[in-house]
């Protein structure tokens with residue numbers, strides 16, 4: 001079977017991330033931009049499916065050339081081959097234009113795909129749009145928040161969890177299909193250094209001369225949504241009163257603050 | 272202009288419409304909240320129609336939508352659509368939106384809403400902005416300002432969909448207030464039969480029994496006591512729950528505490544969790560990373576308990592309490608009990 005996993009090269013999830021207060025942009029210096037990806041749950045999911053059913057896993061990413069490094073570590077995890085869709089014309093894409101490039105890359109390079117696997121959402125844009133939009137471009141059914149699946153003939157039996165309703169559901173989908181994998185639902189395997197070292201042999205970079213997409217339908221120009229303004233978020237100023245000392249004293253002061261705020265009296269009625 | 276965008280006549284698109292998600296035989300609040308916002312936007316656009324789309328629901332629910340601000344409700348009818356399935360619902364909704372041509376179409380960003388929204392947008396060859404925290408319109412161009420936090424919540428981006436209609440946005444539950452129910456309101460109910468080609472089927476559905484504290488959800492509490500990695504163990508949350516109970520509140524958590532498995536994800540606060548606006552927010556053993564802070568910025572009062580006086584949370588607090596929670600919270604519980612008795 002042919003599995004495609006869509007992954008975005010992004011900043012790792014850690015408290016090391018800082019925002020420059022002056023420019024409002026992400027501080028990227030010293031951050032191992034490509035060492036980690038948010039989509040490792042999706043990659044693990046696809047690898048497990050391949051290990052069970054045979055076939056291959058193809059990782060696809062749309063990113064600037066630095067995205068290669070992220071794909072290399074996925075190959076180190078066991079992905080069979082990787083395709084980086086990279087072109088200056090793709091820059092500034094919104095989710096419509098991103099899904100456009102991803103879907104066309106799948107159609108051209110993995111036309112016989114059985115299942116496309118994505119992450120739940122990306123850490124830097126958190127839209128959860130790409131999975132559904134890619135499914136729409138490809139004209140196939142889809143399901144989000146999947147944590148387990150099995151193949152029966154030409155159908156996929158997928159289990160998913162809806163966190164806000166606290167509900168588990170089982171669906172049957174006609175394949176080919178697209179699924180997004182529930183965040184933190186898998187235990188991603190280690191990157192094997194020996195395999196990572198041979199990564200370049202399994203990696204292909206395609207630009208728009210190969211994909212042949214209308215320049216007006218990719219990147220910033222091909223995006224139906226446009227960022228027209230950016231303003232610093234305004235939040236209420238804080239008092240910053242420091243309370244320190246012996247725990248007993250500190251507790252007395254905090255209790256007083258809570259009483260003044262009226263949140264202790266409120267309950268005494270309930271007692 | 273992109274050759275794949277079918278030409279449209281923007282002047283044919285009118286009105287502000289909302290998708291209403293059901294929870295069984297009840298409307299989810301988020302849809303009603305959006306109806307309230309839709310009325311406000313419709314007024315700014317010169318009093319255009321407010322519409323609502325409901326799938327496989329009865330007339331009583333359509334009537335509820337009218338009481339909460341809809342002028343017209345389209346009921347999509349088809350026995351095949353009794354139970355929710357993503358691609359079939361998304362296509363059916365897109366078909367109706369295509370027919371009625373609203374200039375704005377809003378969707379609640381519940382888990383199911385997130386699943387549907389982008390597919391609907393793609394089917395209509397239009398753009399969509401996720402998780403808007405504010406919406407406004409420019410009366411001259413009739414463009415919708417889709418406002419969402421970005422760069423870790425330090426900035427607000429204003430996004431438009433200038434060339435396509437409808438303009439679509441999703442909004443999380445609890446962002447806009449629910450409008451009052453006015454039984455005097457009248458509106459029209461239209462039934463549309465939409466055919467679907469079945470590609471997905473629901474086989475089973477079960478409520479998961481989650482191990483959680485017996486306390487209200489974070490988004491509806493006046494007092495939230497949140498714990499982070501600094502608690503050191505799940506045991507720490509028992510202390511926080513005691514404090515929360517004395518204050519008539521609930522417990523929340525940082526992403527690290529959720530990752531550690533001490534509390535379910537439904538209690539996570541921040542960029543990838545819940546945004547809350549309580550009267551009092553108490554952060555215990557939470558460092559105050561920007562992704563966490565952005566979920567509590569609108570709290571009236573913030574109290575932080577942390578041994579590190581330089582932790583970022585201390586600079587974002589009204590009361591920066593320096594110390595070990597294991598010493599402070601038991602003493603605080605004692606003080607409060609003394610006061611209450």
Ligand SMILES: Cc1cc2nc3c(=O)[nH]c(=O)nc-3n(C[C@H](O)[C@H](O)[C@H](O)COP(=O)(O)OP(=O)(O)OC[C@H]3O[C@@H](n4cnc5c(N)ncnc54)[C@H](O)[C@@H]3O)c2cc1C
Nearest residue numbers: 499500501525526527541542543544556557558560562596
């Ligand atoms: C895209 C993205 C999205 C994210 N989304 C979220 C989100 O939604 N919510 C979220 O919370 N995080 C989020 N994060 C993670 C965030 O960056 C931080 O890593 C996380 O908030 C840190 O959790 P913490 O404060 O519990 O742990 P830490 O940063 O490890 O802080 C622990 C704190 O506990 C204090 N402490 C230690 N011992 C004690 C004691 N005895 N008593 C009291 N205090 C003590 C320490 O001084 C320290 O300040 C996100 C990150 C990214 C990149």
Ligand SMILES: Nc1ncnc2c1ncn2[C@@H]1O[C@H](COP(=O)(O)O)[C@@H](O)[C@H]1O
Nearest residue numbers: 006007062118119121122127128129130
């Ligand atoms: N540029 C990209 N290249 C490849 N996959 C992507 C890209 N952006 C998003 N994805 C995939 O789509 C999922 C959802 O992303 P998002 O819609 O940005 O929240 C991610 O978890 C990835 O699997």
